[in-house]
Each structure stands twice: as C-alpha cells, then as structure tokens.
Amino acid sequence: MSNTDIERPRPEAEVSAGEALLVEPSRLSPTRRALTTVLRSRELSIFLVLVAVVVLATTKNNGFIFSNDGWRNFLLNPSILLLLAVGQAVVIITRNVDLSVGSVMALTAYLTGRLFIEMPDIPIVVVLAACLLVGAVLGLVNGVLVAYGGVPALVITLGTLYIYRGIMLTWAGSDRINAGDLPREFLQLGTRSVLGIPLLTIMALVVLAIVGYYLYTARGGRELYAIGSDPDAAVLYGLPVRRRLLAAFVLSGALAGLAGALYTARYGTVSSSVGLGIELQAVAAAVIGGVAIFGGSGTVWGAAIGAFLLVTINRALPSLGIEDFWQRAVVGALILGAIVLDRVLARRQARKLAESRDHS
C-alpha cells in the first residue's frame, strides 16, 4: 500500500491490493503486477499448505523426504492421480465433470496386462499408445453423448462409470494380472528414476506441462475457459463448443488411459478394485487446487498441486501421529475449506467492486 509501489503517481493515488479490480488500467509495473498475481493465487496458497505438510512430517520423521525411498515415494505416488486430476481439471473448466476416469483407468490397466500376456514381445511404447488410444475412445464416447446429446455430463459419466468397469470385469472374468505376467522392463518403468526423479513422475510432469502450456497459450485452451465461463455466450460467439467439449473429454479419457498403463507398471498387479473411487479424488484434487466446479477458472497447475497434497497428506498422517484412517476426513475438510475460502474471497471482491463503482 505504500507509494513506492506506484510508477506513475497520480493525485488520487490510492493503490490497494484491490488494484487489479479497478476498471481503469493498473498503475503497477508489469513485474509487480505479475508478482501480486502470483502471491494472490490459489496455487501458491495450496502449495504453501503442501510445503507445510512436508516440513511437519519431515521434522517428525527424517525419512519422510530425506531418504531414498522417501524422496522417491514423495514424487512417485501422486503421479497417477496427477494425470487424472489434469484431465479432470480440463473437463471441469468447461463446466462438465468426468466421473468415468476410474473405470477407464481400470480398463486400460487390465488391457496393459492382457497385451503383455498375449504378446510378450510387444514394445512398451506400443502398449502405452494403445492405452492412450483406448482411453481417448472411451472419452470420445462420453464427449459425444454430452456434446451432442445435450445431457449433463454428471449423468452420462455416471452411466459410463458403471458400463466401463462392468466391461473390464466381464472381460477379465476371474483372471487378474500379476507382476509375473509383465516384462521386467515394464515394471521398471514404474520404479526407475532419472537424476533422482522417478520416470513416472517425469511423464506426469511432461503431460502437465504440455496441457498447462496449451491451456494458457493456445486459442483452443482459452476457448475451453470461455465455454466454461458462459456456455450460452460461447455459442453466440461462434466458438466451436462441441468440438472443444469432445476434445476435453477425449483428453480426460486419454490421460485416464495412460494412468491405467502406469498403474500397472507401478503396482504390478491389476485387481478388480483398480481405480475404484479415484474419480472423486481427481475431482477433489482439482477443486482443492482452485478449479471452480462451475467452470471457467482455475489451472491444471493448481489441480496438480492438489493431487500432490491429497496423496502427501495420506502419507504424512502416520508420521504426524494420526492414524491414516483419518485421511479421508482430512481430505473432506480440505475440500470444504477450499470452496468456502473461495466463496469468502469472491464476496470480499464483489464488495470491493461495488465500493469502487461508487468512488469512480
């Protein structure tokens, strides 16, 4: 609030933190503006919570992060949820939701195992590509039903949640995939590290970076926000709403498909419970990370940090002396806290806006 913040002082100089909300152009320098944006962002606050959890857990138990396995697990465990949360965030940004991701993941996890059993020499890349593709097709089904059927995504993806898992379980019958069925190199994919960073994490981060970059810098990405912000206006505006919705669901499906393959690599077995209930965790990660459930705002970076936070809290609770049974309760409280906080901030902003109109 000091005058040193101001580059071009004006007579009625009254620069406040609410500066960004004023109608007239801001008087802050670009760097300062960028800095305030970051400081006020949801991503930063949730990141700080993550840091706090890690620091607390590490002071109680050094190995939480300062041990080979601790460090690796810290990075590795959230990777799969991170992929799902990224896809989910993109769908939620368009004011939809994809509840079928857990089932898609189960289906491709089993597919991975089946492929290796049927064709032991199949290259790993082909398997990953197949899973991406199958996931994309399943996502496309959701997308077509939502975009062309004009029916709510919640119902459609609830239906496909049942259908996809039913297909997986029927297909699998009573066989399950064991580590022994999978080639060693594939299993190593789930555990190998490059420069101290697990390969799976690198893959997840690469996906995150690409999607995040696309959403921020590509026309298509911005249109997703526009669609979520006001679907009717998007139609009036002439945006390719249906195509973009399809793309969002295909992306979510494809990432869930990839997550399925990586799940198999990481855990080595595929049982009937793969990904059961993980869809709600993915939604939770996005919501905690600041993606508004009614679309139009939020970033995949936030969703990714949300995924990290959820998984890390789960790991940290025992270190903090809390039985891990309470993990879900903590997650629930976090989600509620996140949305209530959003609402409180939004109300404060609305009040500021109203007042700024009176003074203008």
Added chain:
Amino acid sequence: ACGSDDDGGDSGSSGGDGGGSLSMTMLPKNLGNPYFDTSTAGAKEAADDLGAELEEVGPETASPDAQVSYINTVAQQGKDALILSANDPEALCDAIDEARSADVKVVTFDADTNPECRDLFVNQATAEGIASKQLELISEQIGGEGEIAILSAAANATNQNAWIDMMEKELADNPDYADIELVDTVYGDDDDQKSFDQTEALLQNHPDLKGIISPTTVGIAAAARYLSDSSSKGKVALTGLGTPNQMREYVENGTVESFALWNPSDLGALATYAAAALANGDISGEEGDSFEAGDLGEFTVDADGVVLLGEPFTFNADNIGDFDF
C-alpha cells in the same frame, strides 16, 4: 477316487433344480483373488469327481453385505450346499440361517463364521500351526532379533485375527523370541494398492524394521513387490502366506527367502467333498463323523464341526519350481 454317488443326490435336499445330481455354490470372499481362484479350481475338480454341479459366485470387493445377497440367492435357488469363505463371522449368520432353513448345507472354508451358524468348517491348518510357522520363518530370516511388523488383510478378518492373536501370545511366551519386538500391525484390506501403500508406510515409520509378516496372499505379494525395488530389499525380511505363482519372481530375485501356505486347491476340494457328504446325508457334522475326500484320503470331523486339512507347507527357492498354483 471313489465313484460319484449318484443316487444319494436327492436325499436330504429339497431337490435343487438339476434332476438328481447335487448342486452347490462356491462363494469366496471376493472374485479375482488368485488364492480363491485356485481353491475354486480344486473345488470344481472335486465336484466333477463327484458328478456334482458347482458354480462360483461372489462380490467384487470383500465385504460381508455383498456376500449376504449371494447367500440369499442360494436360499432362493434351494441349492444343496453352500461353500463359503466368510468376510465377517457375525454379519452373515442371519442370511446363513435362512439358507439352512431352506435345507442348504453350509460349509465354511478358509475363514469361518461363528460355529453355530454353519454345518462344518474346513480349516486349512490350525491357527497355532499357522502362527508358529510364520514366527519360525521370520525368526530364522532376521536372526532371532529385531523389530517386526504384520501386514494383515481387513482388520476384522476372522482367520487373520486369530493368527495374529496366536503370534502375539507366542512372541510373549516363547523365550526363543524374546529379542523380537512386534512394533506395528497394519491392514491392507486384501486390496493390492492399499497393501502396497501400507508396506511403504511401515518402512517409512519404522526405520529399524527387520521383518514383515503378511499372513494373506494379497498382502505378501504387494509387500514383496514394494520391497523388490526399494532400497530395503535384502535388509527387511518378508514372510507370510502366499501362493507360489505370485511369489515365484520374488523368491527367485531374493526379496523373499521363504513363505508358507497350504494348497488352496486341496482346501477347495476338501470343502467340496465335505459339503457333498453333508448334502448326501453321509455325515451330519457331528464330532467324530468321517468321510472320503477323493485323492486327499479320509477326514474326520473334530470338535466344533472343524475339519483340518493339515500343516502348512514352506516354499523356498529350492522347491518353488515344483508348484503351479
């Protein structure tokens, strides 16, 4: 093998659907569990041998309420016998009562209900036997001293809990184990990923851990997979109850030295023979009754309606190649 006992088929049963031959339902804790896949395979062979009809049904996740619906269905169908591994000792009793009043003979195997509820329990091994076997193995592997932990199935799994109680008692009483300390018991719910994560948590929270006992096939496989590529491989011993096919890789790569199990296929088969004997009226489930169980030989019903399969068998690098289940 003894021939199928065709004309005994409808005696004592309300007459199922098939004309004459016995019809039975196999209800494991959950489907897609390799251990139960093996026991069902054994049961099917025994059923073929008996000329009986056997069908496997079951829930996707191991919960008692899901099993109740299947028990109800068996009652509706008026099957001759139900062979069941119970997810809860109490919760199933009402449904089982109902099935028994519809003239269904109920044999539990692997995990028992309260003895009043069922006709017979086919026990894989005595709880004492299983508990002391596992302690013996872990003690051997960690050199008789250090911290150990248990990775179990669900916290209310009857058989696991019985074994854990026995182990605790023996650890306290047996001077051979005076230097072994049980520091934690965690539950993986027979869920693969959860067991995997629980293993990680154990290692993280107990840096001095020397050994893990996992008395459940899902748990030991998940723990072995975690250990096999963690830095604790070779430093933390792992034993418990597992199937050879699931564990082969880890025994061969040195993560696991040895583990124990009975033959689940034999267990399934014995349960089936017992169920058939009950349904045919050959036995009533009283202590001292005895029946033929095909290649397995003759078995006698002990106190509380328990039939014992035998002692658990130890698998290690030398013998694991001889088994395929």
Added chain:
Amino acid sequence: MSASNAAAPVLELRDVSKSFGPVVALRSGSLRVEAGSIHALVGENGAGKSTLVKVVAGVHRRDSGTFELGGEAVDFSSTAESKKSGVAVIYQEPTLFPDLSVTENIFMGRQILARGRRIDRPAMYAEAERLFDRLGVRIDPRRPAEGLSIADQQIIEIAKAISLDARLLVMDEPTAALSGVEVDRLFAVARSLRDEGRALVFISHRFDEVFDLADTVTVMRDGSYIDTLTIADTTPSELVSLMVGREVDELFPKVAAEIGEPVLQVRGLNRAGVFHDIDLEVRAGEIVGLAGLVGAGRSEVARAVFGVDAYDSGSVSVSGKPVKGNDPRSAIRAGMAFIPEDRRKQGLVVDSSVTRNVAGVIRRRIAKAGLLTTSMENRAAGPWAGRLEVKTSALDMNAATMSGGNQQKVVIAKWLATDPKLLIIDEPTRGIDVGTKAEVHRLLSELAGQGLAILMISSELPEVLGMADRVVVLCEGRVTAELDRADATPEAVMHAATHHLEDVR
C-alpha cells in the same frame, strides 16, 4: 471483403421469417444495406429487430425468405460462419465471459498469435489499449470482465466488434447504456468505419441518435417490414406513426383517478455501488413512473423495495407499517405485488402450467392445512386467467408456449390474485405487441382507478409520460428529478436522466 458484385448491397434480406414454437418473432423482415452507409433499424419493442439481427448473425436460422451477403446467397448455421463472412454483431444483451480478462473477451477465438501458434498476450494488451483509445475510454485490459458495469460491458462489445474488421457491423442498441460523451465517441468511430466503406446497421430507440448518425432508416412493426426511408426525407413523427401504426394517444388510455393516502413510503434507501438515498412515495390511485437510462438502477431499487434484494440502509413501509428487508414474503403480506422486468426468467416459471403460475403466490392461502391439490389450484386460478383473457386452451398448458403478451397477462393475473395494495411493475410492455400493449395500459389505468397504487418502471419515454401521474427520474442510482405530470416533458426527463453523467465526465 472479396470483390463481389460492386453494385450488390452488402446485406439484403427479403421476406425473412422466424418462429419460436407458436411465437412468430419475425413475420416478414426485409433489409437492404449498402456499403459505406449507416442504416438505422427502428421499431417498437418486440418488433423483431433483434431476431432479424440474430438471423444475420447465424444465431437463428430463418424459416423462410432470402438472405444475401454481397450478392451471394448465404445460410448461416452458426455465428462462426457469419464472422468468417465478415459480419460483426453487437447483441442487445452483453455476451461476455465473466471469468476471462477484458482483452481475452475481445480477442476470443482469434487471438493474436506469436511464433509457434502461441497467444501473444502483450500484443493483445497493446491492441486492446489501442481500441480503447480509439473509443476514448480507460479500461484495464487485464482485469476480468466480471463486475463491469453494463456501460463498460457494452464498450467491450463495441471494441470487440470493431476489432473484427468486418464489412458489415450490426449494433443492436449499443448506446442504451452509454453516456453522452461515450455516445459521441462511438459515433465518431462509426462514421470513420462508414467512410472506410463498411456497412453499418444501427438499432436504437432514441430518435435523436438515429437522425444524428444514420443515412437510411428501415421501420419494422410486428415482425414485418414497413418501409425504408432516407433520413433526409423523413421526420421523427413520420417514423413514430410508421412504427406504431396508429395514433399514439390511443396507446395510453389514461383515466383520471382519485389520489388517496400514501401506500408506499421509501426513505433513504441505500445500497453500496447500486443506489443511494432513494426516497419514494406512491399514493393510492396514483401511477408513479420511474424513468432513467438503462443501468440507472431503477430495477435494483424496485427489487430492493420488494425485498428480493437486500439493501444496506433505509426503510420501506406500506400503509405506514414497516416492511422487513430482503424478504419477499413479508412484502407480499404487506400487500405488495411485483411484476419484474424479465418475464421469462423472473416473472414466470415458463416450464410450468398456467394454473401453477397464476396460483403461485396465493397457493398458501388456498391450501387447507398446508395441503393442496391441482384442482384446488385450478379453481382459484381459472377466474383470474379468465379476467385477463389469457389466450390458452386449457389451464394445464405450459406458459413456455405462449406469446410474450399472454405471458405478461399470466404474470399480471398471478399478482392481481393476491389482491395487492401496491403494484410495482417493471417494463410492463417490454416485448408486447401493440394491441396487447394498449390492453395492458388500459388495465393499469383501471386498476389505479380502483385505488391501487402503482409504481411503474419503463424505458419507453412515451409510456412513462402517457401513463404516469408523477415521474421520478433516476440517474446512476440517485433520484435526480421528481416531475408532476404537467412538467414531465421528454426534454425534462432526458435531461434529468443524463445530466448527472454529463456533470461528471
């Protein structure tokens, strides 16, 4: 801007029609716009102007008629196609994406790209600032569109449209929310666009603007084309008679009523950012007109008085008894009735039956011990629908299928059924055809004659002047004039409605 037939007009529509279910929004619209001209489109509310515009924009697909752009027949099925063909449209209702920044709103879908198909934000900000400079306004291009005033939203729509570089620019009431200075700037831009050879269609209810800006004017009435005239050859009164199609007096059958005791008393009503120090009084038998520009806060005041919105301070009382704030039920109990401006969103549950709508407010009264059946509702609602001559075959018909005028009758019936002492009516004849309009006016007069106090908000000056016993003018959320029927000339009202703006800017 392909070099098509130079002689062909940029836009030509002939006998275009468009219906929404049973509602014929556009019966036979025609419009011919030449390059390098500004063409005004005038007509009453509901004449079908916006519908015509939406056909041109590709929002609606016409049911019949011809539609040519630059001499070529076109048939748009989406707004993307019309944009591609060089048509830019500013819709009557702002269509902004509230979560996105002002700049993104302007450039959505056609952002400036840097290398690698990456959006070039700095270039877009610079371009947005250039556009705002041209329009002579100062808006932060980085702020979100959420929370902008209607006027600022409209400016962004204008910036968006002129940045499109279109050969045809259609503006549906762009000036409704703008102050004099802003209007002047907009006109300067419009003229420079015309001088570049583009064609502009300009819709406005303000004749001074039409005569100031346009070269040609087309009049529509009741969904149909009436006539096209050059501005130089016509007069406002000629346009009015073409628009209305009958004498204006006939529209406002005001009967003198005996004015009684004050019914509504509003003292010092305040709401930060919306309205300030509002004092109002409406007496029995009196019609008070609340006038002002769009966005002046008239509806907000009415909503706060009725309690659907909260207010920060002040008091509202009916017949001397205070009414609790922010509680429509206590307003209803006190004898208020409120017919809101947006019929389809606020006044009616359009997907519900006539019965349910008409009995909507009185159902607590007709219920026995909280229980009620559809036949009880039918018995209560039928007579009211009948008194207002709602045109429907049965009481269980959905209100969605009805014409705007009939819907308005249903809303009026619903509130008259409560036997109110005070009726607040916001835009009583918006989107209602001329015949029904006169009916509504007659009804209001009649009700006032029976001693009902009426507070009427209207954007149509003739309606306010024709109906009101007293006119209260609002500007930027403050009362700027209170005029008796005799003093309420169009000039006096417009001055009061805008002077505040001009003082400030």
Added chain:
Amino acid sequence: MSTRTYADYSAPLWKRWLLTREMAVIALTVAVFVYATINVDNFDGPLTVKFLLQDIAPILLIALPMTLIIITGEIDLSVASIMGLSSVLLGVFHDSGMSIPTAAVLALLAGLACGALNGFLIAYVGLPSLAVTIGTLALFRGIAVGLLGTTAITDFTDKWSDLATNTIGESRIPLVMIPFAVLTVVFVVLLHFSTFGRGIYEIGLNDEAAHFTGVNVARTKLVLFVLSGVVSAFAGIYFTLRYGSARGDNATGYELQVIAAVLLGGVSIFGGRGRLHGVLAGVVLIGVISSALRLESVTVNVTNIIVGLLLVASVILPSVLAWTSSRLPRKAATPPESRPTPSAASAGV
C-alpha cells in the same frame, strides 16, 4: 368485465396418466418382473420378494429425499457416507453400553447434523452442492472410518437385528417396509400435495422466479438436506442391524446407486421434473434386474453394465426424441404469407 373460462386440462385423464415417463418405467418394471417370474428359475420362489425388498430398502428410503433434492436442481453425494457414519456411531454408542434405541436416536441426530451442514453450506453460503457433497462424502466417511478403523462392531442383540430382518406377521414383506411406507406417504404428500412441494418444483425450474414469488429458496433447500441426512442415517441403522455389523465402509458407493435409480425413474438432473412413483419404480427395476441376474448366476458386472446403459439411455432418449420431433415440423412448416411492401427499389438510397 368479460371473463373467459377454460378447460382444466388439455388432455383426457388416461392420457395424462398413462403417457408419462413414470408409467414407462413402471411398465418396464412390471415387464421385467413378469419375464423373470416366468423365465428365471426360483424367481417365483417364496423368498424372492422378501430378499428383494430387504436389499433395496436402503435405496428406496434414501431415494425419497434424494428425489426432492434433485428436483430442486441440487444433488447429495454424501448419503452413503452418512449411512456409514450412522452405522459406526450406532455401533460405537452401543459398544459403550447404550441401549440400541438410545444409540439409534443419537445416530439419527448425527445424520441430522450432517444434513444440516450440507444444507447450510449449500443454501446459505451458496456453494455448489456437487462440490460441497463431494467434500462431505469424504469427510463423513472419513470420520466413520477414523472412529472404527477397519474393525467392525457385531454384537447386536438378536432382538434388534430381527427387527431389520423379520417380516410382517406371516407375510413376505420385511418389517422395514412399515417405516418406509410411512415415509413414502409423507414424501408424496410433501412433494405432490403441499405448498412446500410446489416450491420445490419452482426452485428446480427457475429458482429466481421462485424467489420473486416468495418461495424461501434457502430454507427449502436446508430442510431437504436435513431430511436427506436423517433418512440416510435411518437407512444406515437399518443396514447395520440387517447385517449385524457396524463398519466404517458400510454402504460404500450407495450414493451412485441411489442417484442412478432416481434418474432412471424420470427425475431430471437439471431439476424441476420427476415424480415419486417413477423413482420408486426405478429402484424396484434395478432391484429386480439384479435379483434375477443373480439367480441366473450372472455376475454383478453385467448388472452394472445394464444399469449404466439404462441410465445413459434414459437421459439420451428424451433428447433424441425431442431432436427428431423438432426436425419433423420444420419441413412441414408452411411459409408465412408474403407481405406487400418490401422491394429493393424503395430501399435504394
């Protein structure tokens, strides 16, 4: 003043009743039931009705308030977690020496508190119900699991368990159908024959208009979420006594089953549409299908696929029908009579 009069209804009674979405679901349910009775062995047995009703009782119960909530355009995903929490609380209180009735009352109160938390956040703080109840789904389940870990409390005396499993006298109707019938009457009256119910539909169709006509939107929503919490807790108590087992993970995933049944029964997820008889038929339909398939030893996966397909079809079909019927009259539409005036000549500048 001349007053017109109108017919009350545009179509005869039978048309208004028979040609509805709800009747289609009921007809399908009856058809499946008849088919199963004839073709599925043992479906006509004496135990079928009892087991069927016992199985679907919790879903039937929760579907009542869920229908009302979805008609207002909201959703409650936390119902199964409230069931789990009330189940655990019943067990924990009982274990600490309370009688079952006392423990049950406390568990119901806990359900009420859970519903009130949901309702407060949704109706008064104005948060989206989807996000709130995803949060409380985790929170309530987390508390349940946290309190009891994965252990179970199973020492419920037979006297009380029998209440949950016995039938009414000699009939095959389980006792739990008595409170269910009472609740059904209450909810039918509430939704279809009360001013409160009219408000529920109005909120779902257009909450702004409802607010303008004096419906207390916030209070209505709060009441509905509280009802949902209490009924879910009741279902949780029934579930616990029926299976004689209080566990933190009891009834996991039931929320989706309830919602699937409600939507299948013709309630629109957008709100404003749906009737209770359709919903109850939807629940029974899913129950009959699962029961028949179980008797045929078809795995539960197939049942899930069928439920999923029914759900998708039930929302897609109306859209498809609307789309096709909107296409038809388009072609049939006659061009409007052409007006005289328009001509390019008069438009010439």
